[in-house]
Amino acid sequence: MNTATLSRAREPLPLARLFRAYLHEAKFETLAALRTPGFALPFIAVPVAIYFLFGVVIAGGAGASSEFGPGIANYLFAGFAVLAAAMPGIFTGVTVATEREGNLLKLKRALPLPPGATIVAKLVMATGVAAIAVTLVTVAAVFADKITLSLGQVLIVWAVLIVGTIPFCAMGLLLGTFGSASAAPAWGNLVFLPMMWLSGLFIPLPASLEKWVIVWPTFHLDQLALGLAGVEQFTFIPPAIAAAVLTGVTVVCGGLAIRRLARVG
Amino acid sequence: MNRPTLDVSTSPDRLHALDAARAYALLLGIVLHATMSFFLVIPAPDVSQSTALGVAFYAIHTFRMSLFFLIAGYFGHLLFHRRGARGFAFDRAQRVLVPLTAGWVILAPPTIAAVIWGLTRTFPGKGADGAPAHQGFPLVHLWFLYYLSILYVLALVLRAGFVALDKSDKIRTRVDRWAAGALASYLAPLMLAAPTVAVLYFKADWAVWFGIPTPDTGLTPQLPALVAYGTAFAFGWILHRRLQHLELFARQWPVNLGLAVALTSTCLAIAGLTPTLAATTTIPGGATMRLAYTAAYALSIWTWTFGLLGMAVRFFSQENAVRRYFADASYWLYLVHPPIVFGLQVLLMKVPLHWSIKFPAILAVTMAVLLASYHYLVRSTALGELLNGRRYPRRSPKATDRDAHPPLVRAFRAAHREDAGIARTRDAEPVAELVNVTKRYDKTVALGGLSLAVRPGELLAVLGPNGAGKSTAIGLWLGTLQPDEGIAKVLGGSPLEVASRLGVGLMMQEVTLTPMLTASEHIALTTSYYRDPLSVEETLALTGTGELAKRRYGKLSAGQKRQVQFAAAVCGRPRLLFLDEPTVGLDIQAREAMWRVIARRRDDGCSIVLTTHYLEEAEALADRVVVLAKGRLIAEGSVDEMRALVTRKRIRCASTVDIREMKSWPGVVEVTREANLVQVTASDAETVVRRLLAADPDLRQLEVQQASLAEAFTEITQEAA
Numbered sequence: 009m010n011t012a013t014l015s016r017a018r019e020p021l022p023l024a025r026l027f028r029a030y031l032h033e034a035k036f037e038t039l040a041a042l043r044t045p046g047f048a049l050p051f052i053a054v055p056v057a058i059y060f061l062f063g064v065v066i067a068g069g070a071g072a073s074s075e076f077g078p079g080i081a082n083y084l085f086a087g088f089a090v091l092a093a094a095m096p097g098i099f100t101g102v103t104v105a106t107e108r109e110g111n112l113l114k115l116k117r118a119l120p121l122p123p124g125a126t127i128v129a130k131l132v133m134a135t136g137v138a139a140i141a142v143t144l145v146t147v148a149a150v151f152a153d154k155i156t157l158s159l160g161q162v163l164i165v166w167a168v169l170i171v172g173t174i175p176f177c178a179m180g181l182l183l184g185t186f187g188s189a190s191a192a193p194a195w196g197n198l199v200f201l202p203m204m205w206l207s208g209l210f211i212p213l214p215a216s217l218e219k220w221v222i223v224w225p226t227f228h229l230d231q232l233a234l235g236l237a238g239v240e241q242f243t244f245i246p247p248a249i250a251a252a253v254l255t256g257v258t259v260v261c262g263g264l265a266i267r268r269l270a271r272v273g
Numbered sequence: 274m275n276r277p278t279l280d281v282s283t284s285p286d287r288l289h290a291l292d293a294a295r296a297y298a299l300l301l302g303i304v305l306h307a308t309m310s311f312f313l314v315i316p317a318p319d320v321s322q323s324t325a326l327g328v329a330f331y332a333i334h335t336f337r338m339s340l341f342f343l344i345a346g347y348f349g350h351l352l353f354h355r356r357g358a359r360g361f362a363f364d365r366a367q368r369v370l371v372p373l374t375a376g377w378v379i380l381a382p383p384t385i386a387a388v389i390w391g392l393t394r395t396f397p398g399k400g401a402d403g404a405p406a407h408q409g410f411p412l413v414h415l416w417f418l419y420y421l422s423i424l425y426v427l428a429l430v431l432r433a434g435f436v437a438l439d440k441s442d443k444i445r446t447r448v449d450r451w452a453a454g455a456l457a458s459y460l461a462p463l464m465l466a467a468p469t470v471a472v473l474y475f476k477a478d479w480a481v482w483f484g485i486p487t488p489d490t491g492l493t494p495q496l497p498a499l500v501a502y503g504t505a506f507a508f509g510w511i512l513h514r515r516l517q518h519l520e521l522f523a524r525q526w527p528v529n530l531g532l533a534v535a536l537t538s539t540c541l542a543i544a545g546l547t548p549t550l551a552a553t554t555t556i557p558g559g560a561t562m563r564l565a566y567t568a569a570y571a572l573s574i575w576t577w578t579f580g581l582l583g584m585a586v587r588f589f590s591q592e593n594a595v596r597r598y599f600a601d602a603s604y605w606l607y608l609v610h611p612p613i614v615f616g617l618q619v620l621l622m623k624v625p626l627h628w629s630i631k632f633p634a635i636l637a638v639t640m641a642v643l644l645a646s647y648h649y650l651v652r653s654t655a656l657g658e659l660l661n662g663r664r665y666p667r668r669s670p671k672a673t674d675r676d677a678h679p680p681l682v683r684a685f686r687a688a689h690r691e692d693a694g695i696a697r698t699r700d701a702e703p704v705a706e707l708v709n710v711t712k713r714y715d716k717t718v719a720l721g722g723l724s725l726a727v728r729p730g731e732l733l734a735v736l737g738p739n740g741a742g743k744s745t746a747i748g749l750w751l752g753t754l755q756p757d758e759g760i761a762k763v764l765g766g767s768p769l770e771v772a773s774r775l776g777v778g779l780m781m782q783e784v785t786l787t788p789m790l791t792a793s794e795h796i797a798l799t800t801s802y803y804r805d806p807l808s809v810e811e812t813l814a815l816t817g818t819g820e821l822a823k824r825r826y827g828k829l830s831a832g833q834k835r836q837v838q839f840a841a842a843v844c845g846r847p848r849l850l851f852l853d854e855p856t857v858g859l860d861i862q863a864r865e866a867m868w869r870v871i872a873r874r875r876d877d878g879c880s881i882v883l884t885t886h887y888l889e890e891a892e893a894l895a896d897r898v899v900v901l902a903k904g905r906l907i908a909e910g911s912v913d914e915m916r917a918l919v920t921r922k923r924i925r926c927a928s929t930v931d932i933r934e935m936k937s938w939p940g941v942v943e944v945t946r947e948a949n950l951v952q953v954t955a956s957d958a959e960t961v962v963r964r965l966l967a968a969d970p971d972l973r974q975l976e977v978q979q980a981s982l983a984e985a986f987t988e989i990t991q992e993a994a
Contacts, residue, residue: 018765018772021804032801036790043789110785118751118781120774120845121802248410248492256378259371267655 021122030125037129038136041103051099051137055092056144062210063088064152079241081154083234085145086165086242087209090230092141093169096134097176098200103130104184104269105192113269127266131177138173142166157239164237172229175254178262179225185268228253290519291344293596294585296603298341302414303610303643305333307635310391310618312547317391317615317622319631324546326632332537334484335570336577338417342502343578345421346509349428358429365425367659373418376608384413387615394619409491414611416489416498423494424506449515452508456521459528462575465508469501469571474564480553481563482544484570501571505578519586526583529576536573540566604660605651606643613639702765704729704849704880705750710759712745712904719745720904722759727849732871732881734895736888742904743884744782747853750882751779764849775804778847780838782854782884788827792818792837795826796844803845812844817866831858839867843874850874850881856890868893922958923978926951928969938964950974 021029042048063084074080107113116126146166149155155162183195206217207224221227228250235247310319312327353361412419439445455461473479476497480486485502488495512518522529543556543566556563589596617635624631651657658664703726712720720742727733735743748754749761752768766773786795793809800806813819818840821833829837835858842850852871856864871894875881885891891898892912900908921942928951932944940957955961958977966972 018775020772021775025801025804029801032798036787036794036798039794040787040789107785107787111781111783112785112787114753115779115781115784115786118753118768118774118777118779119799119802120771120777123771246410252374252410253378255374259374260378263371263375263659 026122029122030128033121033125033129034132037133041133041137047099047103048137051092051096052141052144055088055095055141056148058091059085059088059145060148060152064148064154076241078154078156079239082157082239083242084210085149085155085157086169086230086234086239089142089145089149089165089169090172090209090226090233091204092145093138093173093229094176094204094226095200096137096141097173097178098180098183099193099196100130100134100177100180101182101184101196102180102189102192104181104265105187106189108184108269109189117270124266127181127262127269130181131174134177134180135170135173139170142169157237161237161239165233168233168236169229172232172254175225175229175258175261178258178265181265182261182268185265225254225257289592289596290585290589291347291582292600293589294582295341295344295348296596296600297581297585298337298344299603299607300599301333301337302607303614303639304636305330305337306414306611306614307618307632307639310622311628311632314395315391316388317619318395319618319622319628320625321628321631323628323632326628327547328541331482331484331541332577335537335573336533336581338485338502339505339574340578340581341417342421342424342505343509343512343582346424346428346506346511347513348509349425349506350510350513353428353432361425362429364662365422368662369418369421369425371659372604372608373415373422376415376418377413380415380609380612381411381413383612384615385411387612387619391615391619391622394622409493412489412492414489415608416487419492420488420494420498420502423499424503427503428506428510445514448511452511453515453518456518456525459525462529462532462572462579465504465575466568466571468504469497469574470564470567472497472500473571474567478554480548481556481566481570482548482553484574501574519582522579522583523586524583526580526587528580529583530580533573533576533580536569536576539569540573543569601652601657601661601665602644602647605647605656606640608660609646610639610643613642702729703727703762704764705882706760706762707746707749707756708760708762710746710749710756710761712742712749712754712756718904720749720756723901723904723906724759725899725906727880727882728897729880730875730878731896732875732883732894734891734898735882735884735901736891736898737901740903741901743901744853745904746901747851747882747884751777751851775802776848777851778842778845778849779851780835780842780853780855782857784838786826786834786838786841789825791823791825792829792840793822795837796840799841800844803847806845807843809844812840816840816843816870832860832863835859836863836867839870843870848879850879852881852883854884854886856885856887864890921954921956924951924953924955924958924962924965925974925976925978926965927973928965929971930965930969935965 020026063081067080067084076083104113113126143166146162150162157165179199180196183199184192187195203224203226205211206213206221207227207230208218208221209226209230213221222245228245231243231245232247232250232254235243235245235250308323308326308330309315310317311321311323312330349361349365352364356364435444452461455464469485473485476486479497486495486497488498543558543562556566614635617638621631621635651660652665654664705727707720707723707725709722709724710720711718711722723742723746725746735746737743745754749756750763750768752761752763752774755769761768763773764776768774768777790798793813796809796812800809800812807815809822813822816836816839818836821829821837826834826837835855839852839855842852855871856867859867868890871881871883875894875896881894883891883894895912897911898909899906927949929949930951932946932951935941935944935951935953938961940955940961941953942956943954945952953961953965962975962977965975
């Protein structure tokens with residue numbers, strides 16, 4: 009082999025091929041997730057089911073008694089939709105832990121797939137699953153007819169929450185780099201459950217916990233969606249701050265995950 | 274871009290100087306913030322107020338950020354020409370955007386908390402609500418990273434436009450000449466100050482005492498900062514195109530610094546020694562004085578910057594361990610200092626001590642905490658690598674002790690020298706190489722100074738007992754492991770570069786592919802990574818896996834899974850194929866079928882590295898065999914040369930012949946004696962037996978044994994142990 013053929017072989021893939029490689033990775037990641045009933049089904053079905061049960065059937069009449077008035081239905085819709093967005097993200101960690109344990113991530117590191125393609129694929133997969141879940145909650149909210157938001161506001165909340173899966177996916181990736189595949193769901197729940205309940209998205213919190221909602225990314229996603237949609241009644245912090253926190257969480261968790269995956273993956 | 278002046282590798286001295294200057298600009302920022310409580314309300318008005326520290330603040334605040342942005346522009350241009358646009362963007366994202374976003378979530382809360390704490394102590398009873406509300410987005414001190422990011426983007430966009438317009442380089446040559454002329458004639462500060470003068474003069478709400486308004490209260494770019502720091506950045510960018518400019522600074526520094534002191538004194542004379550919070554925007558003396566002040570201020574920015582830069586080039590050009598340490602540490606120190614500095618200021622605000630004690634104390638405690646945190650948490654960790662692009666080893670690595678090789682190995686190596694493999698392949702560039710690599714796991718040495726090359730088109734079998742270092746060697750080639758010392762190369766580059774791996778296919782020893790995808794989906798996915806792969810159908814046909822195509826991977830048997838992995842390994846038409854124990858779990862037919870495909874790939878010019886426990890596999894396929902034991906190469910040769918080991922025979926007999934004499938006989942490799950039993954290893958058994966019988970007529974119990982290949986391996990690997 010002479011130097012000329014070597015250097016030609018070392019040229020990077022043309023952009024179209026590179027894009028195709030990312031696309032394939034994302035496509036098969038999503039396909040595999042959708043074919044895994046234990047992964048996709050709960051994340052798609054559970055949020056809409058509990059929204060319907062708690063947000064519509066049980067708390068549907070809360071508007072009359074709540075200090076917030078009928079607007080409380082909007083807050084509940086956004087809260088349960090945040091749950092739908094966060095869940096597939098956090099539990100991406102289970103997939104990561106499984107693939108790490110099976111040496112699949114190590115194999116992919118040695119293959120010439122473009123850097124970051126595995127991570128991008130997982131983001132796309134989680135965003136895709138979240139999109140379905142958030143859409144179902146949104147449709148349920150619209151049909152239940154308790155919310156007082158305009159269609160434009162609903163669409164903004166819907167779009168923000170789907171993109172909002174990304175920070176949770178970064179957290180999930182980081183979780184997935186710790187521990188074994190069998191422990192990963194437990195770790196996921198250990199983070200997910202306190203985060204959901206303590207960010208005050210569906211149940212009123214005691215005053216002592218109320219000021220600590222700002223430490224939970226779910227609270228910030230909720231605030232970003234409501235703030236951008238202009239739901240002033242429930243906007244407690246500026247959307248720019250919420251966005252910065254979510255960006256920061258993404259960079260910190262995602263960065264640490266990428267670093268750890270480069271070593272332990 | 275072949276200008277000789279762009280080749281900075283010839284002048285690393287100046288880079289040391291600029292590194293040092295940038296570090297001092299950042300460290301001065303810590304000093305600047307430490308002065309604040311002694312003449313300002315934020316973060317806390319100290320009981321001991323100081324005009325001197327106010328003046329120090331005024332002077333430092335004039336130039337430190339412009340100096341920083343100028344050097345940032347300079348290094349930006351350097352980086353751009355070293356790494357290209359993509360590399361530049363990637364590097365800056367990692368070292369500026371990540372610290373900006375991650376740093377904000379981590380550092381903004383404690384920084385803001387320290388300020389709020391100061392306000393509640395200053396205005397007790399009112400609580401935080403009584404404090405002036407922060408307007409807009411609180412970027413805190415990280416605003417400089419935000420503006421740096423904006424300037425990087427602008428630089429890339431403007432440069433692309435410029436290059437498109439200025440194809441013949443005419444404008445750039447003129448700009449360079451203009452910059453040289455302006456610098457030589459001392460007119461550069463005037464020209465560079467002009468945009469800042471215009472912006473500040475017409476800014477109605479300009480707080481004159483505080484110079485360039487610090488843009489830390491919102492995400493919308495603010496014009497004064499963008500213009501002032503953008504000018505500095507752009508000038509730095511241009512400066513790097515002509516390195517001799519720096520020499521001018523080195524000559525002009527006394528004049529520039531003299532002018533700087535004079536101008537700052539003039540400004541302070543006009544604006545007063547302490548900031549007047551009542552009328553911060555007005556200058557006594559009306560519009561003329563305002564213009565004079567603005568011009569003097571903007572000029573002083575540049576004379577300070579040029580003067581200090583010149584001093585750095587003049588005095589700090591030599592590499593120096595302490596300066597190097599601070600240059601590396603400064604980024605971290607500056608990033609995390611505000612909560613500490615502000616916290617200490619609030620803590621000490623009511624302590625009845627003079628500022629000349631408190632101010633140095635605050636600085637000393639801050640620096641001690643910061644330096645300790647840098648040394649133990651950053652310098653040798655991933656954080657340091659993120660911020661400074663390199664990670665220093667915690668201590669210098671121990672020199673590798675190389676044991677002497679055991680005698681048999683030595684004899685063998687006399688014929689097949691360890692580095693002979695590399696020497697012989699130098700004419701044909703190897704497709705994969707390990708050069709003197711050492712890899713340790715904690716204290717276990719997995720590979721100790723191993724050199725090994727794979728020649729184009731050969732099938733190299735790597736053999737050795739468990740724990741010999743085979744998988745480690747493969748891991749180094751694949752880039753899943755990094756050597757502690759030495760170099761791993763694949764297809765002419767580092768295995769960490771995607772470009773090197775584009776020609777590599779591999780089959781790992783133990784791997785679980787995604788169970789929910791079918792065999793053909795796995796192949797389709799893997800082909801998408803390569804430049805010129807086989808189609809899925811071709812791959813299935815080649816590897817005889819057609820009947821597995823539509824079945825889910827998770828449902829296949831162990832042997833079938835190996836076949837799918839093998840198909841994925843060859844589907845990219847790799848030029849270099851790593852097969853780690855490929856036939857484990859296969860039945861005899863499947864194994865032979867795989868052998869045929871492997872042989873065909875090799876005949877097509879693919880180089881293959883094979884590890885195996887089956888010696889017959891190596892015998893059937895390999896052009897060359899290497900044996901590893903305890904992380905060292907102990908034998909290497911063609912299959913025929915390896916077979917020569919098998920022709921070695923073992924002679925046992927009861928004899929009185931002196932074994933020292935026997936050792937000198939031709940054909941004798943090794944002699945040992947136990948009681949009266951002599952054991953001889955001979956490469957030419959017949960001649961040795963004849964001579965033995967002649968030398969000792971009483972010889973009894975003669976026995977001659979053929980050594981198997983397996984035995985030979987066992988023997989040499991044991992001896993290596």
